[in-house]
Structures are given as structure tokens and as C-alpha cells.
Amino acid sequence: MPPAIETVDLVKNYGELRAIRELSLTVEEGEFFGLLGPNGAGKTTFINTLVGLVRKSGGEARVFGHDVEDDYQHARNAIGLAPQEFNVDRFFPIREVVMHKAGYHGVPEEEAAERAEDVLKRVGIYDKRHERFDWLSGGMKRRLLLARALVTDPDLLILDEPTAGVDVQLRHDLWELVTELNEEGTTVLLTTHYIEEAERLCDRVAIMNEGRKVTVATPDDLKTRGTDTISVRLESPPTRTPEVGSYSHGTTMSGDRIDVRVDDGGATAPKLLNDLEAAGHEIVDLEIARTSLEDIFVDLTEREDRSVTRSDAETGKKAASETGEGTDESGETDGRSRTQETEEREGIA
Numbered sequence: 001m002p003p004a005i006e007t008v009d010l011v012k013n014y015g016e017l018r019a020i021r022e023l024s025l026t027v028e029e030g031e032f033f034g035l036l037g038p039n040g041a042g043k044t045t046f047i048n049t050l051v052g053l054v055r056k057s058g059g060e061a062r063v064f065g066h067d068v069e070d071d072y073q074h075a076r077n078a079i080g081l082a083p084q085e086f087n088v089d090r091f092f093p094i095r096e097v098v099m100h101k102a103g104y105h106g107v108p109e110e111e112a113a114e115r116a117e118d119v120l121k122r123v124g125i126y127d128k129r130h131e132r133f134d135w136l137s138g139g140m141k142r143r144l145l146l147a148r149a150l151v152t153d154p155d156l157l158i159l160d161e162p163t164a165g166v167d168v169q170l171r172h173d174l175w176e177l178v179t180e181l182n183e184e185g186t187t188v189l190l191t192t193h194y195i196e197e198a199e200r201l202c203d204r205v206a207i208m209n210e211g212r213k214v215t216v217a218t219p220d221d222l223k224t225r226g227t228d229t230i231s232v233r234l235e236s237p238p239t240r241t242p243e244v245g246s247y248s249h250g251t252t253m254s255g256d257r258i259d260v261r262v263d264d265g266g267a268t269a270p271k272l273l274n275d276l277e278a279a280g281h282e283i284v285d286l287e288i289a290r291t292s293l294e295d296i297f298v299d300l301t302e303r304e305d306r307s308v309t310r311s312d313a314e315t316g317k318k319a320a321s322e323t324g325e326g327t328d329e330s331g332e333t334d335g336r337s338r339t340q341e342t343e344e345r346e347g348i349a
């Protein structure tokens with residue numbers, strides 16, 4: 001089986017703006033994959049390229065081996081998308097909205113009705129089936145987008161910030177549901193700003209920044225890349241920063257407290273205590289602050305920002321003017337293809 005998603009040197013330019021830069025990424029079948037990045041990193045553009053809402057400017061993109069442009073229908077039929085924006089026809093009862101989606105993908109009417117009821121039950125809004133989209137609460141609207149994505153029984157479920165602005169209870173319900181779907185074999189691609197969400201759900205995450213892939217790793221691997229801080233309170237404030245072993249990446253002192261940055265707080269704490277005691281300090285208290293995925297994320301994207309700024313300043317403008325990059329040959333300036341406009345109008349994206 002080919003990978004669920006495979007892109008090779010994918011590029012998307014909106015005029016001068018390089019929204020995706022030579023992005024190569026593989027998501028294996030059955031994975032729960034997270035796409036993280038600050039606002040404007042290119043996550044939604046990446047998704048829109050996969051589902052045919054945005055035409056790529058270069059490179060390759062395939063879904064289960066189907067080219068997203070040359071073999072659009074096969075690629076699109078494999079995907080269920082719960083988009084970030086509420087692009088739903090507001091005038092129909094939601095049961096019909098979901099049925100229309102199934103119909104658009106070739107499911108006969110009777111089966112579409114059955115499936116619509118099943119997915120509305122599954123996401124917990126079956127009792128609202130005769131109501132219009134506008135009458136739903138924000139959380140119910142999110143559930144509806146998920147129901148609509150599920151009605152085609154997709155092999156690849158793409159969730160673009162599914163829990164943005166929803167309450168904690170709903171967030172947990174959605175997590176449970178998508179975990180179940182993943183366990184049943186559905187590949188999931190999730191974009192999120194909630195690091196906790198990625199940490200909890202994803203097998204692997206890609207961190208994107210300014211259209212580039214910064215790294216791909218498991219959440220656990222990422223966490224080992226950061227440093228922990230061991231804070232030790234001493235009986236009496238030292239007169240100068242105590243000398244500790246080479247495991248320290250930096251020591252700071254504030255009154256009777258010293259903070260030591262190390263790779264692995266748990267493994268290093270006993271050595272640090274020994275060193276401090278050997279130097280004549282009496283220890284009153286010790287705490288270890290572990291690196292969070294959030295710290296790593298901020299660190300990686302900031303580091304990337306610094307290097308991007310530097311390399312862009314040195315070479316970016318010159319290279320762009322020499323190669324003609326930075327312009328969209330398709331002439332597409334607002335990124336909305338006919339497909340997107342049509343689908344949004346019909347409320348079926």
C-alpha cells in the first residue's frame with residue numbers, strides 16, 4: 001500500500017508569497033499524524049493542496065498513490081475533510097447537508113440517508129438532524145463538520161484545527177472519537193495549535209514554519225531535544241555560583257536558589273546533589289521542570305525564524321530575482337480554485 005500522503009518538494013506560491021517551500025513529507029497508512037506550526041506556517045495551504053482546493057505551484061503530492069491533480073477524483077474520494085472554516089450551506093437541515101456530501105461522492109440516496117444518520121449519531125448531534133446549521137451552537141457546528149467528513153467513510157481523515165474554540169468537554173469527546181477512528185484503521189492528519197492535543201494523540205508530528213518543514217519526530221523524541229531545569233534551594237545563599245559537572249548547560253543563581261539546565265533532569269539530579277554537597281552546600285529542596293513539547297516547539301520555530309531571516313537576507317531576494325521564483329505561474333492570486341469556489345457554494349467541501 002502506498003503512503004496515505006506523500007509530497008515531494010511541494011511548492012505553493014500566492015503571488016510573491018511562498019506559502020509552501022519544497023515540502024517533502026510522508027504520512028504512512030494508519031498513522032495519526034500532527035501538523036504543527038505558528039499562524040501562517042502553511043498548514044491549511046498544505047491541506048488545501050491535498051484536497052484540490054488549491055493548485056500547487058510545483059513538486060508532487062499524492063494521496064494513497066493518487067496524484068492530487070492528475071487523479072483528483074480518486075485522491076479526493078479517499079479523504080474526509082473537516083475544515084477550519086464553517087463552509088456549510090446554512091439553509092438546509094444538517095441531515096441533508098451530510099447527505100449531499102455523500103451524494104457528491106457517488107453514494108446512492110437511500111444509503112446516503114442511512115450513513116448521514118449513522119454519522120450524526122456517532123458525533124452526538126442526531127437529535128439536531130432537522131435543524132439548520134445556523135441554529136447549532138459552535139461546538140455542534142464542529143461536530144457537524146466531522147460528521148460530514150465521515151459520511152464518505154474516508155481512509156484519510158483530515159482535521160484542520162477541529163478543537164479551535166470548543167470547550168474542554170467537547171475537545172475530549174472529539175479526541176475520543178478520532179482515536180477510535182484511528183484504531184479502526186483510518187489515517188488521521190491533524191493540524192492544531194494545542195500542543196497537548198498533538199502530544200496526546202499523534203504518533204508523529206511535523207513542525208512547519210514559514211512554509212518549510214522544520215522537523216518530523218514522535219512527540220517523545222521531540223521532548224528529548226529540550227533541556228530540563230533542576231531548581232535547588234540551599235540552606236544559605238552561596239556567595240558565588242557553585243561549580244557543577246559538565247552535564248550543566250548553564251547555571252543561574254537567585255538568592256538561596258540555583259537553577260541548572262541539563263539534558264535529563266531525572267538522571268542528573270543525584271549527580272548534581274552530590275556535587276553541591278561535596279562543595280559544602282546544604283540542600284533544602286529540589287524541583288525538576290521538564291521540557292514541554294510547547295517549549296521545544298517555540299524553540300524550534302524561533303531558531304528557524306532566526307536562520308530564515310539571516311539566509312533570506314543573504315540570498316533570498318537575489319535567488320528569487322534570478323530564478324523567477326515567488327510568482328505563481330498559475331496566475332492564481334487568491335488561492336481559490338474553481339473547485340473550491342464551487343464546493344463552498346454547494347457546501348460540500
Ligand SMILES: Nc1ncnc2c1ncn2[C@@H]1O[C@H](COP(=O)(O)OP(=O)(O)OP(=O)(O)O)[C@@H](O)[C@H]1O
Pocket residue numbers: 014017019037038039040041042043044045046333334335336
Ligand atoms: N488564498 C490566499 N491568498 C493569498 N495568500 C494566502 C491565501 N491563503 C493563505 N495565504 C497565505 O499563505 C500563508 C500560509 O497560510 P496558511 O493559512 O496555510 O497558514 P496556517 O499554517 O494554516 O495558519 P493558521 O494556523 O493561522 O491557520 C500565510 O502567509 C497566508 O497569509
